Amino acid sequence: MDNFDSTSSSTDYSTPPAQMTSTSHSYDWSPPQPSYIPYNPETNSKPKTKAIDPSNLPGGKKSLSGISLRSFLLGQAFSASIILTFLAYWSSSALWRAPFFLASLALFHFLEYYITAAYNPQYATISAFLLSANGAAYNIAHGSAIAECVLGRLFLPEGYFRWTAAVFGGAKGQIIIGLLLTAVGQVVRSVAMIYAGPSFTHKVQVERRDEHVLVKDGVYSVLRHPSYFGFFWWGIGTQLVLGNPFCFLAYVVVLWQFFSSRIQNEERHLIQFFGQDYIDYRKRTWVGIPGISGSSY
Numbered sequence: 533m534d535n536f537d538s539t540s541s542s543t544d545y546s547t548p549p550a551q552m553t554s555t556s557h558s559y560d561w562s563p564p565q566p567s568y569i570p571y572n573p574e575t576n577s578k579p580k581t582k583a584i585d586p587s588n589l590p591g592g593k594k595s596l597s598g599i600s601l602r603s604f605l606l607g608q609a610f611s612a613s614i615i616l617t618f619l620a621y622w623s624s625s626a627l628w629r630a631p632f633f634l635a636s637l638a639l640f641h642f643l644e645y646y647i648t649a650a651y652n653p654q655y656a657t658i659s660a661f662l663l664s665a666n667g668a669a670y671n672i673a674h675g676s677a678i679a680e681c682v683l684g685r686l687f688l689p690e691g692y693f694r695w696t697a698a699v700f701g702g703a704k705g706q707i708i709i710g711l712l713l714t715a716v717g718q719v720v721r722s723v724a725m726i727y728a729g730p731s732f733t734h735k736v737q738v739e740r741r742d743e744h745v746l747v748k749d750g751v752y753s754v755l756r757h758p759s760y761f762g763f764f765w766w767g768i769g770t771q772l773v774l775g776n777p778f779c780f781l782a783y784v785v786v787l788w789q790f791f792s793s794r795i796q797n798e799e800r801h802l803i804q805f806f807g808q809d810y811i812d813y814r815k816r817t818w819v820g821i822p823g824i825s826g827s828s829y
Contacts, residue, residue: 593657602661603642610638626685626693629774630678636714636770637674643718644734647725652732660734673779673786681774696777706772713769721762723751732759736798740805748813756813757798760791761820792824799826 587594613635620628641661649656659665684693693703700706725732727750730743737744751758764787771780802810814826 587657593659595658598658599645602658602663603645606638606642606661610635610642613638626775627682629685630681633674633678633681633770633774636718636766640718640766643722644725647722648732648734651726651729654730655733662734665734673783676782677771677774677776677779680776680779684776693775697775700772703775706775710769710772710774713765714773715769717762717764717766717769719762720751720755721759721766724755724758724762727751728759736794736801738801744805746802746806746809746813752817754817755820756817756826757791757795757819760795763787764791764821788821788823791821795819795824795826 585594586592588596590597592598613631616631617628617635620631641663645656645661648660664671697703697706700709728747731745731747755761767783767787768780771783799810799814806813819826
């Protein structure tokens with residue numbers, strides 16, 4: 533055993549142990565290194581948040597909150613109207629027609645936006661719901677249809693409705709024809725929007741866009757304005773279901789005038805866009821609305 537005298541026991545500890553040696557062996561010692569990453573403002577800063585499109589903010593033309601709210605309300609209106617339709621029908625009340633019309637409206641407006649968002653997203657704005665884009669006259673027309681149906685059923689005799697439905701083979705025939713026209717009109721319009729994709733817009737285009745092509749397949753191989761065809765017959769069909777003689781005639785006149793003018797205007801621009809190709813296409817297709825043949829340009 534090694535013995536240390538008093539001088540060796542008073543070792544100077546100002547020197548780190550790593551510096552000490554003995555006659556038998558020697559070793560080096562170093563303090564443990566701290567495990568940390570030096571601060572770097574570029575790497576340690578919080579990740580940058582991507583800028584949000586202002587149009588998606590509340591009040592924007594593609595406001596996410598506005599779109600979700602309208603979709604929710606349309607869904608609620610559709611569900612409630614379907615329930616009321618069946619309850620009124622099972623209770624033998626002729627007023628089932630009014631909630632049926634509301635359900636048809638809710639479905640129509642939802643599909644207008646949904647199909648636009650799915651197949652032509654650059655135009656998926658709040659106005660694509662068409663809830664207010666068509667002006668006050670559009671909403672007045674639908675309000676008048678509901679009023680005529682409800683007030684007529686409440687205050688007019690049943691014989692009046694049998695008389696007005698006689699031309700369609702009676703009330704049952706009138707309802708069946710109306711349901712078929714409503715369904716066909718909605719399906720044709722929705723399919724037309726899907727086939728057209730980026731070429732479809734809710735407004736007549738006066739300048740050709742890069743993505744605008746002349747669609748000639750699918751439903752467009754028969755009808756050159758299938759979305760107009762669909763809406764025209766959808767509107768007529770709903771009035772037959774409602775049993776509204778006055779609104780039926782008003783819808784026929786107003787919708788015919790509207791689409792006659794719109795189609796003539798639109799086809800003038802389409803001929804400018806596509807030239808002889810559109811003229812040839814027009815010759816082998818039809819509009820599908822009585823008395824409307826298109827532009828003579």
